[in-house]
Amino acid sequence: MAETTPLWYRRMTSRTSDERHRAATPLELFFDLCFVVAVAQAGSKLHHALSENHVGHGVLSYLAVFFAIWWAWMNFTWFASAYDTDDGVYRITTLVQIAGALIVAAGVPRAFDSADYGVVTFGYVLMRLAMIFQWLRAAHGDPEHRPVALRYALGVFLVQLGWVARLALPEKVFLPAFAFLVVCELAVPAWAERRNPTAWHPHHIAERYGLFTLIVLGESVLAATLAIQTALDSGQAGAGLFSLAGAGLVIVFSMWWIYFDKPAHALLTSQGTALRWGYGHYLVLASAAGVGAGLAVSVDYDAHQAHISGTVAGFATAVPVAVFLVSVWFLMVCPHLRGPVAAAMPVTACLVLATPFTGAPVHVIAGLLVVLVAVLVVDSRRTRLLA
Structure with a gap:
């Protein structure tokens, strides 16, 4: 285990994959x-x-x-x-x-x-x-x-x-x-890694990915907040701006809930599953950051500062949310769940992709994600009662 106070140079030897209390530094x-x-x-x-x-x-x-x-x-x-x-x-x-x-x-x-x-x-x-x-x-x-x-x-x-x-x-x-x-x-x-792979730590890897996902979601909140501030400063913001901000927060909060609903470290059981899980997070992280950009586009549209239609503005949020749902479902839900509850996430993703045609896509997406979170909460409670 690495010491608290580092020497200038220490021989680089492999750490163990079952090291206790391994946390991000x-x-x-x-x-x-x-x-x-x-x-x-x-x-x-x-x-x-x-x-x-x-x-x-x-x-x-x-x-x-x-x-x-x-x-x-x-x-x-x-x-x-x-x-x-x-x-x-x-x-x-x-x-x-x-x-x-x-x-x-x-x-x-x-x-x-x-x-x-x-x-x-x-x-x-x-x-x-x-x-x-x-x-x-x-x-x-x-x-x-x-x-x-x-x-x-x-x-x-x-x-x-x-x-x-x-x-x-x-x-x-x-x-x-x-x-x-x-x-x-x-x-x-x-x-x-095809022979004698390195000794990465499952709990440490899961924590590292979770922390980076948290920071990226926080950046999405910041991006949307800055867009709202710009709209307010320009004096072109409409009355619906605050409800749009609230819906955006519900979307990001729901994404957090969905990502951390199930523990991830138990999924990292082999080199093959670890590579698939690690590579798949490109879509998770890129879409999480993309949601912030999409919400900022919706703010621009509401403030009449965007050169796109309302449908395109809606897709700017709907597409990354749908990608996030499908990628999290594939990487972190399918290995845990089967049946109707597992299907709730891809079904929600399909419904999200239809929201740009509703006239209030951000608000409808927020409502869909709240329902999805409620389904996951009820299923988790049922699982604990049956255990």
């Missing part, structure tokens, strides 16, 4: 908070792109930038679960990754406004090079997992060469090149 929490700066930038630019009716470009740019943020965060999280030595070198290397995340955040406006991904790529590669150094430390200090660590270091290095080379390609091949490199990134852990 202050450095990990600081890491999350700094990464959310980049999430906030991406959500803000998505909000403005949707309000200006640049839907296709805004969504594609958001998904690309969010991948860089999420993938760097996820790789550090799983590595730290297995190899957090908390010595001076480890801390400095982690701070370098945080600096890379802030560079990514600084490059988000260029990526959205002019499709210039140079700054984002530089920040991303800096984060990934720091991870290569961490894996090389693990290879040196943990002979049992040395092949795994070296495969990680090699795989990450080769993909970073690809990201740098992609900057020299013409814009017309951006999407194919990006998709190819994403597949390569996703393949590295599956390849590296």
Whole structure:
């Protein structure tokens, strides 16, 4: 177990997967908070792109930038679960990754406004090079997992060469090149962990993902709040703005309730299920942040500051909410539940996608999620009584 006061350099050995009282460290929490700066930038630019009716470009740019943020965060999280030595070198290397995340955040406006991904790529590669150094430390200090660590270091290095080379390609091949490199990134852990996998901690991983989801949901509340403040300051806000704000809060509160309704650590029983669970959180986190952008778009529409129809404004919230429901259902509900209660979530997601045609999509979505939460609460109570 890592000591409270770190030495400057400690041999990096594997931590055990059944370590007692394993909790997120202050450095990990600081890491999350700094990464959310980049999430906030991406959500803000998505909000403005949707309000200006640049839907296709805004969504594609958001998904690309969010991948860089999420993938760097996820790789550090799983590595730290297995190899957090908390010595001076480890801390400095982690701070370098945080600096890379802030560079990514600084490059988000260029990526959205002019499709210039140079700054984002530089920040991303800096984060990934720091991870290569961490894996090389693990290879040196943990002979049992040395092949795994070296495969990680090699795989990450080769993909970073690809990201740098992609900057020299013409814009017309951006999407194919990006998709190819994403597949390569996703393949590295599956390849590296195929034999004698690293000893990540299920409770620690579940806590880390839960904490980051909390922060992202909080960022969604902040994004909607800032949009409401802007509308109030402009003097163009209508009487319905406050009810819209209330409905938005109900949506985010319900998303929190739904995500944390069932414990997650019990789902992480094998390397395959862990990879599926970890990868699937791209949709969970991207949609959670996207809800904040969607609510901000609805505020813009209500204040007559958006250049889109009411239907499009409704979809800006409905689509990320539906994606959130389906992804949480697939990752965290299906393994626990079967039958009508398990079907309630995808059914609600389908109903949410129909709300833009109701004339009050945010309010109807809020009502649907309240009903869904009530169904989950009743089912949980029934399960406890039968246990």
